[in-house]
Amino acid sequence: MACSATAKIIHNPLVLSSSRSAEKYESCCKISGPSSLLGSKFLGKKLLSAKSAISLASRRSGAVVAVSSDVVKEKKVKSGSSAASNLLITKEEGLVLYEDMYLGRAFEDMCAQMYYRGKMFGFVHLYNGQEAVSTGFIKLLKQEDCVVSTYRDHVHSLSKGVPARQVMSELFGKTTGCCRGQGGSMHMFSKEHNVLGGFAFIGEGIPVATGAAFTSKYKREVLKEDCDEVTLAFFGDGTCNNGQFFECLNMAALWKLPIVFVVENNLWAIGMSHLRSTSDPQIWKKGPAFGMPGVHVDGMDVLKVREVAQEAIGRARRGEGPTLVECETYRFRGHSLADPDELRDPAEKARYATRDPITALKKYLFENNLANEAELKAVDKKIDEIIEDSVEFADASPVPARNQLLENVFADPRGFGIGPDGKYRCEDPKFTEGTAQV
Amino acid sequence: MAAAILHGVGATTPLSSVKYNNSRRSLPGSGITERKRASFVIQCYGSLSSGLNIGINRAVKLSTNAVATKQDSVTASTPSKPGHELLLFEALREGLEEEMERDPWVCVMGEDVGHYGGSYKVTKGLADKYGDLRVLDTPIAENSFTGMGIGAAMTGLRPIVEGMNMGFLLLAFNQISNNCGMLHYTSGGQFKIPIVIRGPGGVGRQLGAEHSQRLESYFQSIPGIQMVACSTPYNAKGLMKAAIRSDNPVILFEHVLLYNLKERIPDEEYVLSLEESEMVRTGDHVTILTYSRMRYHVMQAAKTLVNKGYDPEVIDIRSLKPFDLHTIGNSVKKTHRVVIVEECMRTGGIGASLTASINEHFHDYLDAPIVCLSSQDVPTPYAGTLEDWTVVQPAQIVAAVEQLCR
Numbered sequence: 001m002a003c004s005a006t007a008k009i010i011h012n013p014l015v016l017s018s019s020r021s022a023e024k025y026e027s028c029c030k031i032s033g034p035s036s037l038l039g040s041k042f043l044g045k046k047l048l049s050a051k052s053a054i055s056l057a058s059r060r061s062g063a064v065v066a067v068s069s070d071v072v073k074e075k076k077v078k079s080g081s082s083a084a085s086n087l088l089i090t091k092e093e094g095l096v097l098y099e100d101m102y103l104g105r106a107f108e109d110m111c112a113q114m115y116y117r118g119k120m121f122g123f124v125h126l127y128n129g130q131e132a133v134s135t136g137f138i139k140l141l142k143q144e145d146c147v148v149s150t151y152r153d154h155v156h157s158l159s160k161g162v163p164a165r166q167v168m169s170e171l172f173g174k175t176t177g178c179c180r181g182q183g184g185s186m187h188m189f190s191k192e193h194n195v196l197g198g199f200a201f202i203g204e205g206i207p208v209a210t211g212a213a214f215t216s217k218y219k220r221e222v223l224k225e226d227c228d229e230v231t232l233a234f235f236g237d238g239t240c241n242n243g244q245f246f247e248c249l250n251m252a253a254l255w256k257l258p259i260v261f262v263v264e265n266n267l268w269a270i271g272m273s274h275l276r277s278t279s280d281p282q283i284w285k286k287g288p289a290f291g292m293p294g295v296h297v298d299g300m301d302v303l304k305v306r307e308v309a310q311e312a313i314g315r316a317r318r319g320e321g322p323t324l325v326e327c328e329t330y331r332f333r334g335h336s337l338a339d340p341d342e343l344r345d346p347a348e349k350a351r352y353a354t355r356d357p358i359t360a361l362k363k364y365l366f367e368n369n370l371a372n373e374a375e376l377k378a379v380d381k382k383i384d385e386i387i388e389d390s391v392e393f394a395d396a397s398p399v400p401a402r403n404q405l406l407e408n409v410f411a412d413p414r415g416f417g418i419g420p421d422g423k424y425r426c427e428d429p430k431f432t433e434g435t436a437q438v
Numbered sequence: 439m440a441a442a443i444l445h446g447v448g449a450t451t452p453l454s455s456v457k458y459n460n461s462r463r464s465l466p467g468s469g470i471t472e473r474k475r476a477s478f479v480i481q482c483y484g485s486l487s488s489g490l491n492i493g494i495n496r497a498v499k500l501s502t503n504a505v506a507t508k509q510d511s512v513t514a515s516t517p518s519k520p521g522h523e524l525l526l527f528e529a530l531r532e533g534l535e536e537e538m539e540r541d542p543w544v545c546v547m548g549e550d551v552g553h554y555g556g557s558y559k560v561t562k563g564l565a566d567k568y569g570d571l572r573v574l575d576t577p578i579a580e581n582s583f584t585g586m587g588i589g590a591a592m593t594g595l596r597p598i599v600e601g602m603n604m605g606f607l608l609l610a611f612n613q614i615s616n617n618c619g620m621l622h623y624t625s626g627g628q629f630k631i632p633i634v635i636r637g638p639g640g641v642g643r644q645l646g647a648e649h650s651q652r653l654e655s656y657f658q659s660i661p662g663i664q665m666v667a668c669s670t671p672y673n674a675k676g677l678m679k680a681a682i683r684s685d686n687p688v689i690l691f692e693h694v695l696l697y698n699l700k701e702r703i704p705d706e707e708y709v710l711s712l713e714e715s716e717m718v719r720t721g722d723h724v725t726i727l728t729y730s731r732m733r734y735h736v737m738q739a740a741k742t743l744v745n746k747g748y749d750p751e752v753i754d755i756r757s758l759k760p761f762d763l764h765t766i767g768n769s770v771k772k773t774h775r776v777v778i779v780e781e782c783m784r785t786g787g788i789g790a791s792l793t794a795s796i797n798e799h800f801h802d803y804l805d806a807p808i809v810c811l812s813s814q815d816v817p818t819p820y821a822g823t824l825e826d827w828t829v830v831q832p833a834q835i836v837a838a839v840e841q842l843c844r
Contacts, residue, residue: 146593178626178628179625179628182623182626183625187624189621189626189628190628191625191629196593196629197624197625198624198625199616204585204612206582207588207613208585208617209589210585210586211588211595214586214589215593215595216593217571218571218590221571222569223543244581247579248582251582251583409623410664410686411622411630411631411632411686412684412685417713417757417762417763418714418760418762420763420767425760
């Protein structure tokens with residue numbers, strides 16, 4: 001079974017999807033001894049930040065220990081043949097992945113535009129560059145599965161199926177937004193698509209995700225329902241130093257909850273480099289410490305993410321428990337639209353720009369004759385139209401009226417209590433008008 | 439002193455029970471359906487205030503989300519049924535068990551709630567009956583398991599999260615404030631959070647500062663939550679059931695020293711209203727507002743006051759957030775004098791909010807400034823004597839009333 005928690009060091013040369021550019025990849029890593037630290041590509045990358053000339057390939061020596069998943073092993077066996085069966089995805093899947101990533105990118109670019117035009121305000125955190133993680137994981141989910149995110153949640157919501165119109169409206173603060181304009185950029189929720197937020201404080205969503213996974217287990221074991229819903233919790237490298245992260249790793253592993261903890265390690269928590277804040281920067285190692293597999297994957301490569309995701313989600317569905325997946329990724333823009341992004345080395349940014357996940361997937365699709373220019377251009381056009389439409393829709397939507405102010409504070413509005421006249425406050429007409437003082 | 443209180447309780451409980459218990463039971467069909475619950479409330483007030491159509495006004499017309507206290511078949515309450523006697527923690531357990539029996543989505547989570555049966559035995563026996571997943575023993579991670587409860591509530595469960603001591607919930611403040619209180623609103627009403635957070639709090643018997651905290655004052659500002667405090671086995675069971683059935687997040691405050699109170703409660707099922715307060719003793723001279731353990735100090739003081747010729751009206755506000763301004767208001771309009779007796783700190787406590795609220799709404803009816811007796815703004819000392827002086831004692835209440843009614 002792949003990615004199990006037992007410590008077994010296997011020195012395999014890494015061969016994964018040989019058709020992809022061999023430049024940088026790293027598949028599953030098992031527990032490694034300290035000796036691998038120096039040679040690991042992960043750390044090596046940090047050292048590289050000042051020396052762009054050194055090629056990654058030479059850094060990535062055999063000192064890296066890794067075991068690929070069963071899925072990958074199969075591919076390895078077949079690798080060498082150029083048969084189509086060697087490919088990781090079909091054409092349809094490829095187009096779905098491409099479309100989703102392009103949607104995420106185009107949407108976020110439009111957000112930036114709209115923000116600078118004064119259509120949305122506050123803190124807006126864009127996902128450019130990280131699309132592979134969202135697409136790679138969420139496109140494998142069913143509608144009943146849950147996704148919990150952080151404030152960088154637009155693309156997670158889109159991948160899960162929330163219409164772009166609703167997300168854009170929410171960003172504009174209109175009443176047609178997915179949260180009626182009451183949540184904003186950092187609080188995207190969708191009951192229909194099981195997006196459980198959208199949280200402003202980091203780490204806050206992880207227990208909520210653990211709870212959703214608990215419900216899934218409860219349904220299966222207490223209510224005896226046929227339930228194999230899984231929950232994905234997305235969060236960043238900064239969160240991995242937070243207590244809620246560790247507490248939930250413990251509980252999830254303890255009760256074998258159907259959850260996957262997805263770390264989007266983009267190396268930076270606003271201006272705090274991951275290396276400066278973390279004693280052991282290899283986050284995937286923290287999984288085995290709690291009794292679950294820890295996996296490190298190249299988060300700029302949607303196919304690799306998808307493979308790992310398949311395995312992790314499969315584990316969860318089968319009731320084998322949680323997995324911690326560390327996706328090495330990068331955000332092309334600043335932390336938020338208010339962040340001048342001065343601390344990051346331009347050379348680092350340039351390096352990651354060459355690993356743009358959308359470009360990489362495009363290349364893969366072309367090289368393997370899964371799609372041609374025209375087809376992808378058609379997808380681009382379709383998405384551009386959707387985005388345009390979403391902006392028009394959001395623009396045309398009404399702002400919330402005053403009577404929306406006091407709704408939704410309580411699920412049961414009797415919670416506002418009994419007024420001096422003996423009636424429940426919520427029966428007061430001023431309440432429905434939104435002018436009552438609470 | 440605490441022991442004296444408990445002994446005192448034995449004497450006072452029947453007094454307060456007589457005021458409403460018997461009269462309640464005599465009303466046909468009391469305490470079952472929503473409508474009837476309303477009429478049950480009338481009984482609570484003892485005397486039916488004229489011209490108040492409380493029952494009719496209580497009927498909530500709006501909100502399809504309102505808690506449907508869909509009751510099982512209504513049997514007219516028979517005065518001949520004797521009821522049964524139990525202790526407050528048993529009443530809590532009875533309420534909890536009835537709700538777990540009724541709804542398979544109700545579950546419990548907390549430290550030592552399962553095999554240990556709860557630090558105050560509120561969940562004793564439940565894990566044996568319902569299993570380890572439904573009565574979940576959590577690791578010591580309040581913030582995370584409270585958050586887990588919230589996530590579970592969002593996805594369909596109705597969890598009851600127990601804080602082993604309310605003070606421990608300070609660690610869960612992030613989840614309670616940000617998620618519990620806010621998520622229904624920030625999600626535009628998409629997700630409801632029918633969670634109950636409960637636990638023992640208050641000043642105990644020399645438990646030290648950290649175990650003697652009163653968190654109701656810290657939580658009261660959080661929008662989107664309701665807070666109730668139980669004080670008798672009767673209202674403990676009723677409030678527990680109401681809290682579980684409510685679709686809102688409810689924090690139920692219990693008191694460490696009240697768990698062994700004994701009372702006779704009805705055999706038939708009943709659910710109390712979360713938003714209503716309880717008339718403990720009607721009177722004319724002064725309104726004394728209190729909750730939780732201080733109710734017993736007040737009743738003890740009331741005995742002294744009655745002997746001295748005063749006629750205090752005692753209301754157990756029960757609902758700490760929101761306040762039942764109707765009952766309180768009616769009382770103020772009758773007596774024109776208010777004393778608030780609480781265990782919260784002086785600064786920013788429930789009493790402070792209540793004072794502000796009464797001043798705002800009923801200023802014209804007051805003949806004198808509101809007197810608020812609260813605990814001292816000190817960390818609760820360990821030494822017994824010092825501890826006694828931090829909380830309000832019956833003698834102080836008597837003195838305050840005498841001063842106010844001069």
